[in-house]
Amino acid sequence: MKYTKLYQFGKFAAVGFLNTAIDFGILNFLIYITGAASGFSFVLFKAASFAIANINSYIWNRYWVFSSERKEIGKEYLQFLAISLVSVAINVGSSSLVVNIIGAKFGLSPALWANVGAATGSAASLLWNFIGYKFIVFK
Numbered sequence: 001m002k003y004t005k006l007y008q009f010g011k012f013a014a015v016g017f018l019n020t021a022i023d024f025g026i027l028n029f030l031i032y033i034t035g036a037a038s039g040f041s042f043v044l045f046k047a048a049s050f051a052i053a054n055i056n057s058y059i060w061n062r063y064w065v066f067s068s069e070r071k072e073i074g075k076e077y078l079q080f081l082a083i084s085l086v087s088v089a090i091n092v093g094s095s096s097l098v099v100n101i102i103g104a105k106f107g108l109s110p111a112l113w114a115n116v117g118a119a120t121g122s123a124a125s126l127l128w129n130f131i132g133y134k135f136i137v138f139k
Contacts, residue, residue, distance in 0.1 A: 083133060
């Protein structure tokens, strides 16, 4: 039983890494094509990249991590979306705090510091997501 939960968390973490790669890839693409790595543009870019990664997250978590067999997919997705919206606030809020309030440190460029902010946001929302998805959405 203990290993089953650990295995499930391992799969969740693997999906999380994939989602993070998607999130960072889109974020950095938007920064690259616009040259904007801070301010309101960063907030918009971060929200967009997170939203796209979140759609990927639902699919992988539903079918692979938690093996949901619920018939009410609409209700399940609304629960997933509710947990995810709180996660968006945690993710975008904490990453924006690092980027826009704390600002670039240690001689890092604004674009590299944007990635530090994005990593902070991902870490901050990881635990919230696992608990919410496991015990509310895919119970």
